[in-house]
Every structure is written in C-alpha cells, then in structure tokens.
Amino acid sequence: MRITFLGGAETVTGSKFLVETATTRVLVDCGLFQGYKWLRRRNRQPLPLDIKALDAVLLTHAHLDHSGYIPVLYKQGFRGPVFTHFASVELCSILLADSGHLQEEEARYLSRHKLSKHEKPEPLYDQNDAEAAMALFQPVAFEQPRNVGDIRFYFQPVGHILGAACIIMEADGKRVGFSGDVGRQNDIFMNPPRPLPELDALLLESTYGNRRHEVEDPFAELAEVINTTISKGGPVLIPSFAVGRAQVLQYMLSRLIQEQRIPKLPVYLDSPMAIDVSEIYWNYPQQHKLSRHDCAQMGSSTLYTRSVDASKALADQLYPHIIIAGSGMATGGRILHHFKRLLGDPKTTVIFAGYQAGGTRGAKMMAGAETVKIHGEWIPVKARIEMLDGLSAHGDYAEIEQWLSQSALVPGTAIHLIHGEPEASETFRDYLRQKTRFAVEVASYQSIIRI
Numbered sequence: 001m002r003i004t005f006l007g008g009a010e011t012v013t014g015s016k017f018l019v020e021t022a023t024t025r026v027l028v029d030c031g032l033f034q035g036y037k038w039l040r041r042r043n044r045q046p047l048p049l050d051i052k053a054l055d056a057v058l059l060t061h062a063h064l065d066h067s068g069y070i071p072v073l074y075k076q077g078f079r080g081p082v083f084t085h086f087a088s089v090e091l092c093s094i095l096l097a098d099s100g101h102l103q104e105e106e107a108r109y110l111s112r113h114k115l116s117k118h119e120k121p122e123p124l125y126d127q128n129d130a131e132a133a134m135a136l137f138q139p140v141a142f143e144q145p146r147n148v149g150d151i152r153f154y155f156q157p158v159g160h161i162l163g164a165a166c167i168i169m170e171a172d173g174k175r176v177g178f179s180g181d182v183g184r185q186n187d188i189f190m191n192p193p194r195p196l197p198e199l200d201a202l203l204l205e206s207t208y209g210n211r212r213h214e215v216e217d218p219f220a221e222l223a224e225v226i227n228t229t230i231s232k233g234g235p236v237l238i239p240s241f242a243v244g245r246a247q248v249l250q251y252m253l254s255r256l257i258q259e260q261r262i263p264k265l266p267v268y269l270d271s272p273m274a275i276d277v278s279e280i281y282w283n284y285p286q287q288h289k290l291s292r293h294d295c296a297q298m299g300s301s302t303l304y305t306r307s308v309d310a311s312k313a314l315a316d317q318l319y320p321h322i323i324i325a326g327s328g329m330a331t332g333g334r335i336l337h338h339f340k341r342l343l344g345d346p347k348t349t350v351i352f353a354g355y356q357a358g359g360t361r362g363a364k365m366m367a368g369a370e371t372v373k374i375h376g377e378w379i380p381v382k383a384r385i386e387m388l389d390g391l392s393a394h395g396d397y398a399e400i401e402q403w404l405s406q407s408a409l410v411p412g413t414a415i416h417l418i419h420g421e422p423e424a425s426e427t428f429r430d431y432l433r434q435k436t437r438f439a440v441e442v443a444s445y446q447s448i449i450r451i
Contacts, residue, residue: 001172001451003203006047007031008419009443011039012207012357013065015419017178018049021171024149025049026056028167028178032068032099034331036359043069043124048446051078056148057136059084060180061164062091062243068099071125074133083146085155086139087163087287090280091243093134098273100130102332109375158193159183160393161244162280162287168197174451177202181419182395185402188218189248190288190393196407201451203443206420207355208396209428218390222252223261225351225386230263230320234347237383239335239362241328244393245354246274247281249324251294254301268314270305270325270334315341328354330361336374343372348383353391358421397428401435411437414451418443
C-alpha cells in the first residue's frame, strides 16, 4: 500500500491522501486549502494524479478543508463514488452548495471592482457544480464494511462533528487508520471518539499538538464576557462555523439564559446554513449528548434570520444583543457585514470560538491587528477581541494521547502526523515519542510512504 500526502501535511487545511494498491486508487478526504494566499493557490493547481484512474473518494467528515475540493474533481470529470457517513452526506449538501455560491459572489465582486489580475475572474466551482457533485455521494453507516477494488474499509465515530469518522482501511495484508479530525474526550456536545483497533499505521491529526484546552468551565467564561459587554451597552459578535460550533453556542447561550447567568437578551443566528445544519443535528440524537428538550429549548431561545433583509435589519438594534454568524475564521459570510459596522466601536466584543488558521482574518485579529481588510476597505479594530478556546471540537495533545492509550495500538505502530501547522506537529511528535512507544513521524507535503 502506497500513500501520497497531497494535502493536510504541514498545514491544517487541504486534506487529501492518495492510497494506491496494485489495482485500486482511492483518495481519503478531498479538502480545500484555506488561509494563506500561497496555500489557497494550490486549489488552482492540478492534482498530480490521473483523475480518471481514481476509483473512489472516502470522506472522513463534511468540513470544507476535508470535503470542499470534491466539486473540482467533479468538474474535471470524476464520476466515481464518494463514500461517507449518512450525516456527512446531508451536511455536505449544504456546505458544498454554499461554498460554490460564495465563490461565485467573490468572483462577481472582484470583476465588478476590477480587483483581479484576470479580466474575468472565475470561481473554482459554482453552486451548480457543487449540487451536481452530490450525485456521487453514497452514504455508509458506522462500522459497515465496504469494498473498493482490493481495499476494504469502514467508518467509526470519532466525535468532532456530526458524522465525523476515522477510516479503518485494509489492503495488501495491512490495516491503516485515517483519523480525520479527532473530537474531545469530554466535549460539551458530541460523544467521545471510539477507541481504535490494532493498526499497522495511523495518519493522525495534530491541530492542537502544541496546546492544551485549559478552560475548565467555558460556560463561566462565556457568561463573564457577555455580562461585561452588556454592562457597557455593547453588542457581542461571534463568528462561527455553521457545522458544530453554531449548535454548541446556541446550546450554551440557551442554558446561560435559562439559569439566569446572563440576562434574557436577543440571540440571533444570522446564518441560513447554520439554521439548516441545526435541523440535521436534531435528526441524529445518537451522536450527541443533547436531549429533545435541550433541542427544543435552544430553538425557542434563538432568533433565526434567514433572509438578507432580516440580516440587514440587525443594524437597527440599539440595545445589547448577540449575533452568531458565519464564517468561523471570518473569511467570508454575514459576519463581515456586522464587522464593518461594529468593529470600530470599543463597546463591541468579538468572541472567536474555534481554531483560527494562519492568514485568516480571525488569526490576524487574535494577533492584535489594528485594522482588517473587508470587501476592499480597511476597517479599524477597536472592539474587544476574545477567544473562547474551551469550545474547540479538536482534542488537544493530551486528549489525543489519551485516545491512543484507550485503543488497541501496539508498541511500534507507525504514526504519521498530519493536519497541523509545522510547530504543532513537531511538538506533538516529541510529546508522543516521550509518552508512548509508537514510531512517530511528521508527514511532509507530497511525500510518499509505503506500508
């Protein structure tokens, strides 16, 4: 078995791993590169593989850094199956279409304002491409074995978000695991990752390979930030990922209001996509910890703004309120319009509730940027900027090591660290070498291993 690291190596985005046997070729994950411009340029470069010879795509979960390149494959002629969990199919139907729509909007904006070096800037793919690509998806239940050529595989739950899976693959007498994104042991919302079986090799994420989630009570931290902001008469803006994070935030705010730890103030979910995703979450109660009562309470505590006019009307709010809007790293979406209005007001608080990849607006604001560029305009950042780190859906280095210790892995198992910034991966390698008896290495972009 030969594995080529075509993405998700030396970076937290663009996950793509080509697996080849003598007769079969599959791509594990097919994600977009995000963040730095030099990384995003890779999305325009042709993949170093024969797409017509690709037998299938196996998808760990729906986040765009794992799934967002599938419509590009479709545009280039790929018509093989995309295997993933039932919930991931539903989520991808929303996420990919939205990604295509946003790319169309950006291309039109660049063309209209002549901000591109190309006379007619084109999206990587459009909404029609994304919707057409969904015909390739074939849902698979957890623990249900499937075959593609001489490769046998199954998905097992790994927490993180709805439908997220570790892929266990067998071929050439070897068994390899692809972790995807690993959830937390004591997540507020999701169930913990299921322990791994014995493996010959594991491709393991290292997003938080150099950090711990130190917040013991994220509810208390969120309440403190909100109450401080309200006392000044300001609004709270929360950039949020539509999948997972928006649902957790709704739940937390609902509980804080119900327990009277924050005042009963308007909470707006200004994201049609996040609203649709929330409905999908309620259809898979076995994958998360919320009861039907919790789900109903969340719905009654949140005001949904689907239309553009309803979103624009939020500008008329004069009293303290909370707006949750996409995107989670402030790379696009409705949050940018709220930023343009409110970032220059010192009474405003912005709460980032998840990992901010290098080069994104979120990362720049967390690093103390005094201005950020939005829609071609430099906006002063005078708002209070906070990070609610305890909400991360990724296990930190200690939690992932705990997951490995719960698993049936034997000493000497080969671990290849993926999906991490270089410093995080290097730190995690050293940590695992000290704490375990596994053979740990850091994967490099476009490198090849044989198992």
